[in-house]
Amino acid sequence: MTFLRQTKMDRLLSPDELEEALRNVLVTRYHNLHPFHKLMNAGDLTLGQMQAWALNRYCYQYTIPKKDAIVLSRSEDPEFRREWRKRLVDHDGEDGDTGGIERWLRLAEGVGLDRDLVTGRSAALPATRFAVGAYIDLVSNNSMLVAVASSLTELFSPIAIGERVPAMLKRYDYITDETLAYFKPRMTQAPRDAEFALDLTKKWAITPDQQGEAIDALITKCDILWAMLDALFHAYVAPGHVPPGAFVPEEA
């Protein structure tokens, strides 16, 4: 039921033009442009705000392998499934120690959060949970083209990480390489996954309606990431209205 815009294309784009249109969605809507990330990269977040980010972003990390399992379950193609399965390996790891989710928990602990508080998810902002729920819904109840194209935010993920990691290491003395271990493998995993998903999107979207659908899927995914940061900003930056029951940092 997650809403998709009904973008009407006035003509069929070439595969390269479609790629450009998709990249243009990211140029204008990817969450590295959000004021919360700008504060983070400028070194202007308090510890409490950093904790709120790590705690809430965990809900997204938690959701990703479930989202990818839904995509796997909908595919009829073993070759597709073999490739997409790598995403599960990346996030869940080979054991309890090596996956992205575990690395995210180390990041959360590295900024001083209790692991159980994070994994419990009840202290996250409801808006965060609703946004990641919309992602699950998006890939469950739309075409496989939508499910694949919505992952294309990963095209820009190395850009965001490339800005974020050096900025965080430089500007927050409690953040170390070890805290940020999550991000390093993402610099190679995300481009590999994004390339595969982009090739498929260009191969599958061969009518104007399908091309519009791919673009709309990516817009909705950008909306999801943006809404998560809007909710963080509202609750923890300005005006600082934490909704009932959500995490309240010890220091303001």
Add this chain to the structure above:
Amino acid sequence: MTFLRQTKMDRLLSPDELEEALRNVLVTRYHNLHPFHKLMNAGDLTLGQMQAWALNRYCYQYTIPKKDAIVLSRSEDPEFRREWRKRLVDHDGEDGDTGGIERWLRLAEGVGLDRDLVTGRSAALPATRFAVGAYIDLVSNNSMLVAVASSLTELFSPIAIGERVPAMLKRYDYITDETLAYFKPRMTQAPRDAEFALDLTKKWAITPDQQGEAIDALITKCDILWAMLDALFHAYVAPGHVPPGAFVPEEA
């Protein structure tokens, strides 16, 4: 997949104690307490902020009869379905002129919005759409007890309307009785529906776990309504960061 807290009850409550616990959720979390509604009732919203509220709230109104149809579809009991069906009648009306959705559109037009902009929903905040999507998910993928108990915000709806309608008529000269025609029937419909849902909740929740589940369902529903107002506040009050693609009022 919508998250439910796992409230653990330390003992079985009597039906009256359960009702008190449910009412206490509303006393502390119902959205009449939200700063956005306080601004509205104080007469402090600009026309553009009022428009943003009407436009976004339409997404909720639009969703309600779909939500109720899902609840109907899950019931095995004709008596339940006959009673719950009244909600569809209230929202969809007997013809194109008499239902709650149409009255909400009149409200939206009354504050100067274009009907097509409202019904298109693409100008609403993504966070609004994600929150109402979570409501659909909540009633689809949990027990019927959760589906029914989550509707109990209607216990307090007459309180909110009783505050809002006189305040809006008094403080905004562009708002008339006609603009607010949506609210008048709700003053009798909501208590009728809430009484039925409360009786069922008390009848069905006969173990501590079920009672916790009913309370959690109502908390999640309050979170949904609260998150919608948080998103409005962030985008249109302070700091006034409208997310990409969402409604921008003509006057600030």
